[in-house]
Amino acid sequence: MDLTEFDRLFDKKNYKRHPWEISRKKVLFKLLSASEIKFPIKRIVDIGGGDAYIINEIFKHKLADEYFTIDTAYSPEIIAQLKVNYGENSIHYVQNLTDYFNTFPTKENVLFLCMDVLEHLENEDEILQHLTRKNNYFLFAVPAFQTVFSQHDLLLGHYRRYNLKQLEKLLTKNQFQISDKGYYFSSLLLVRWIESIFNKNKKASIDNWTGTTFKSKLLVVILQLDFAFTRVIQKFGIKIYGLSCYCICKK
Structure with missing residues (x-):
């Protein structure tokens, strides 16, 4: 999760969700629909679930029988507010992986x-x-390319960025079998590279988006076209880099 996500929990009425978040959700659903995983699966667990946006969207699509989200920031107060924001449902909020495996x-x-x-x-x-x-199945996604590491990453609490080979190496070392991999949001990579050079003190984050509804919808459309183009090109064996990379795995 990004540290800034919890700044908005108690201001749901005035909060505008960042188009990157909406687009990332759509990428997730497309990656899952194209995977070998058969849905509905027994259980989906969102590690680092932040403000629980993703797991609640998955819950709406009925992709599993059981739903869990895990985040070290899930205090009783935070969990109570999440249930107010999303309504009472069968999603389980858990503070860490140890508690999850011991309790469930x-x-x-x-x-x-x-x-x-x-x-x-x-x-x-x-x-x-x-x-x-x-x-079990796993979907890992991380921000790509250390060369565009910037103040924005520090603001979000990032230690590093990865390239796809680094992510693959990390996962294979831990016995994950990778079935699908790639980059996404290619159009954002150039934008972030320029920002890393000329806007080193950037304060914008996913919790303070102020764009209009039209601008948000336009950016979501652009990022979805970006992702669709990248997927088509990759099927022909042509690698296109992006601001994020992912691996779908099994053990």
Whole structure:
């Protein structure tokens, strides 16, 4: 999760969700629909769930029988506010992976989502060492390319950015079997590169989007076209870099 996500929990009425978040959600659904995973699956667990936007969107689409979101920031006060914001439903809010595995064991297949989380950890093993059980599925996504690391990353609490080879190496070292991989949001990579040079003190984040509704919808459309184009090109073996990279895996 990004540290700024919790700034908006208590101001839902006036909050505008960033088009990047909406677009990332759409990318997630497209990646899952194209994967080998059969839905509905028994359980989906969103690691680093932040303000629980993703898991609540997944809940609406009925992709699983059980839903969990895990974040170290989930205090009783935060959980209570999340339930106010999204309504009472069957989503479980858990503070850490140890509590999750101890309290909610299962032998059924589980899909773990770990999107934009590993970069927040000084050592990725804090999460990866827990994900050892066989016959589970995993989707990892991280921000790409250390060359565009900037004040924006520091604002969000990032230790690093990755390229796809680095992400693959990290996952294969931990016995994950990668079935799909790639980059997305290619159009944003150039924008971020320019910002990293000329706008080193950027304060904008996903929690303070002030764009109009029209601008938000336009950016979402552009990013979805960007993703669709990248997927088509990749099918022909042509690699196009993007601001984020992902791996879908199994153990």
